[in-house]
Amino acid sequence: MTKKIVVLPGDGIGPEIVAEAVKILEKFREEGLNINLEYGLIGGAAYDETGTPLPAETLEMSKQADAILLGAVGGYKWESLDISVRPEKGLLGIRSELNLFANLRPAILYPQLADASTLKPEVVAGLDLMIVRELTGGIYFGQPRGIRTLDNGEKQGFNTLVYRESEINRIGKVAFDIAAKRQGRVCSVDKANVLESTELWRETMTTLSKSYPDIELSHMYVDNAAMQLVRAPKQFDVMVTTNMFGDILSDCASMLTGSIGMLPSASLDENSKGMYEPIHGSAPDIAGQNIANPLATILSAAMMLRYTLDEASMADRIEKAVSKVLDDGLRTADIYSAGMTKVSTSEMGDAVLAAL
């Protein structure tokens, strides 16, 4: 049966990088992969056209889809809008509406990029870390939230960090199951010394770990985890953490691999239906210049083939093709170093396509 892929390019560099991943999906389609691509609006592009960052039509087609490929949302143009209609709200809305609670963000160093990493080669060589970020709960979604005026006339902004045991258990299971296929170690990152919500997080992870006797569970406070990531990242196998901590730690981890333009992600529901997107944003500072790195998006398409479309060999081919173009010395500006060949977004995409 034909699998339906919804493509949501979004804003800024979104359309540029998504176009490169689509070239690859189209090639596989020509080779016989039974997919159909359908485009939708999200983020600022959707707001401009329809007055909302997540039009009902986009949500409906995404619910019907087998998988979604997303570029990025947001940009200067929409920064003065009320938070409730900003482009980012469209992204949060689709994650929540589709119940995409498990966000997998693999931070893998391609050895060819050791010199682009912010860490010394001996500290980062062989890095292969999986960050499992809870994506539909925590402070991003907790109620109450807002800005209120206090009795003395002063304004106060407030958000609520809440986690239910069931939310912690389901993301914990994802992390333990992934660890079982890797080195068997999970580090749960929290702030249990200060926040009750993550005190419960720690207790729940500990109880859950009793069902996974072969997995080694450790706990770490988020401030230490940030420090350990840049000190000795190879101590981690799988990290599992809350929505906001995972957002921050994954941007941090991305630079260990050379660039935020290298990190893909999968956001999955209970049935491994998913949305696939690079972890970076719409990069308005470089949008429209054909210089963004498309590899995070191309690698996100590989994750889509692996996790949702059950086409592991095609995913392998993409990952090998990325490795090949890096072997050939091709670099977008963000990962460029002396002696390499600087290429544009579309040249990088074409090179991966040719290397397939």
Ligand SMILES: NC(=O)c1ccc[n+]([C@@H]2O[C@H](COP(=O)([O-])OP(=O)(O)OC[C@H]3O[C@@H](n4cnc5c(N)ncnc54)[C@H](O)[C@@H]3O)[C@@H](O)[C@H]2O)c1
């Ligand atoms: N998933 C998403 O859609 C997503 C993620 C993060 C931020 N955002 C939004 O994007 C907008 C810009 O946010 P920001 O500047 O804080 O973060 P950003 O990730 O867009 O950019 C941060 C820096 O990284 C660079 N960068 C990002 N992706 C790159 C790529 N593929 N190649 C080369 N360089 C790249 C940018 O040029 C910029 O200097 C905001 O509106 C933000 O809310 C969206």
Ligand SMILES: CC(C)[C@H](C(=O)O)[C@@H](O)C(=O)O
């Ligand atoms: C744009 C924003 C809502 C989003 C997040 O915070 O989840 C982004 O930073 C990400 O990492 O996907």
Ligand SMILES: [Mg+2]
């Ligand atoms: Mg982020």
